[in-house]
Amino acid sequence: MQNPNSLKVYKFGGASVKDAAAIRNLVRVVQEQGAGSSLLIVVSAMGKTTNALEEVFQLAHAGQDYTAVLHRLVEFHRSVAQELLPEQAGEVPGRTPQEPGLNQLLEQLGDRLATLTPGDFDKQYDQVVSFGELLATRIVAGALDAQWLDCRLLVRTDHAWREGRVDWPTTERTLTATVLPLLAQGPIVTQGFIGGTASGLTTTLGREGSDYTAAILAYCLRAESVTIWKDVAGLLNADPKIFADTVRYPEISYQETIEMAYYGASVIHPKTIKPLAVRQIPLYVKSFLDPVAEGTKIHDCRHGLLAPAFIRKVNQCLVSFESKDFAFISEENLEVIFGALAQVRLKINLMQNSAISFSICTDFSAYRLDKLLATLRDQFTIHYNTDLALYTIKNYDAASIRQLTNGRELLLEQRTRQTFQFVCRG
Numbered sequence: 001m002q003n004p005n006s007l008k009v010y011k012f013g014g015a016s017v018k019d020a021a022a023i024r025n026l027v028r029v030v031q032e033q034g035a036g037s038s039l040l041i042v043v044s045a046m047g048k049t050t051n052a053l054e055e056v057f058q059l060a061h062a063g064q065d066y067t068a069v070l071h072r073l074v075e076f077h078r079s080v081a082q083e084l085l086p087e088q089a090g091e092v093p094g095r096t097p098q099e100p101g102l103n104q105l106l107e108q109l110g111d112r113l114a115t116l117t118p119g120d121f122d123k124q125y126d127q128v129v130s131f132g133e134l135l136a137t138r139i140v141a142g143a144l145d146a147q148w149l150d151c152r153l154l155v156r157t158d159h160a161w162r163e164g165r166v167d168w169p170t171t172e173r174t175l176t177a178t179v180l181p182l183l184a185q186g187p188i189v190t191q192g193f194i195g196g197t198a199s200g201l202t203t204t205l206g207r208e209g210s211d212y213t214a215a216i217l218a219y220c221l222r223a224e225s226v227t228i229w230k231d232v233a234g235l236l237n238a239d240p241k242i243f244a245d246t247v248r249y250p251e252i253s254y255q256e257t258i259e260m261a262y263y264g265a266s267v268i269h270p271k272t273i274k275p276l277a278v279r280q281i282p283l284y285v286k287s288f289l290d291p292v293a294e295g296t297k298i299h300d301c302r303h304g305l306l307a308p309a310f311i312r313k314v315n316q317c318l319v320s321f322e323s324k325d326f327a328f329i330s331e332e333n334l335e336v337i338f339g340a341l342a343q344v345r346l347k348i349n350l351m352q353n354s355a356i357s358f359s360i361c362t363d364f365s366a367y368r369l370d371k372l373l374a375t376l377r378d379q380f381t382i383h384y385n386t387d388l389a390l391y392t393i394k395n396y397d398a399a400s401i402r403q404l405t406n407g408r409e410l411l412l413e414q415r416t417r418q419t420f421q422f423v424c425r426g
């Protein structure tokens, strides 16, 4: 069943709302590209605000002075609001008495930080770091003169702090009842990245999770399409900030994209594709700098051989486990290792085993690695290397492997028919 309103979901990330000029550009894109459509607009925190909020939160949680960082954040949002809506003198009021205005949100953020308690790090993180999206959407909704909705009341999650798991039936029911009737009144702006629990607490969906929010909303509302507006020409075969001579895929299948995102292509959050594929909703990746350009269409399509895709994941750690008594690594050993990894929430990006050793490549987290070592040290001899990179070439050929491995010392390598991966320094 297609939405009778032909709903389009637009998602604007941090780069597209990084300052007042960027938000003016967003307004142009929405007015020119979205004219005539029902629009639900998902917005992330401005620029690097989420990083700044993480810093402020960590300082406050550790009982250290956070006032300077908080002050910079507050002034930044006020100055952008003032520049865009001078007649409102830096305040962007809510459209209804229940809706918080910009100053009210800034006050709430200050209160949250002042009342943090020791412990419950991840839970309190979500209550604070979510403010980036709340503030940004209040400003963007003001600039667009659009309706503002609080996504914490729309996307229901469990209590898995910092990686909330969506309660799909409740979310679908709530969105259908809330959003569909409002669409006729004009565009709606809401937050990416955040959701809420049944008990009214805020959760976040994982860093860079706003793309995922767009997919959740599109799935539940059976949208016609999703467009994520980026600072690149579309989905390219590599990150142009890292690799030279990239090429754009004009169209690509859900499956190819989900694999690229899984291997670390940071342009799309890995969880974004599945809900869209299930309901066959096309995902467009387009440039907010050149909105009329074609971009990339991700959908259920067949295509010929694609240009090899290059993906680099940095800050990797290679951990190897050896049994202490020269015994072979057994299924029982693996069960213990996997159990401990799941418990400390370390995800395996690559794994390999030999007779008496089992190795994994994972994102480095000193905190989680320490917990892992503490759990498994008695049973295994554990070695690890940090500051590594994991490279993946999808749809590789001999030339692309030569190009990427040339001059590098490979610490671990693996290949399947489509994918070549290796871990090296730096």
Ligand SMILES: Nc1ncnc2c1ncn2[C@@H]1O[C@H](COP(=O)(O)OP(=O)(O)O)[C@@H](O)[C@H]1O
Pocket: 012, 013, 014, 015, 016, 044, 208, 229, 230, 231, 232, 234, 235, 236, 237, 238, 239, 240, 241, 265, 266, 267, 268
């Ligand atoms: N395969 C790829 N194609 C295009 N961009 C990529 C790719 N891999 C990584 N990127 C990076 O993704 C960035 C855009 O994603 P992101 O920074 O998450 O945007 P936003 O936060 O604004 O949503 C680009 O600037 C680019 O550096």
Ligand SMILES: N[C@@H](CC(=O)OP(=O)(O)O)C(=O)O
Pocket: 012, 013, 014, 015, 044, 045, 050, 051, 132, 192, 193, 206, 207, 208, 209, 210, 211
């Ligand atoms: N603001 C959040 C969520 C997000 O998705 O941001 P962006 O769309 O800018 O990647 C983060 O930085 O993690």
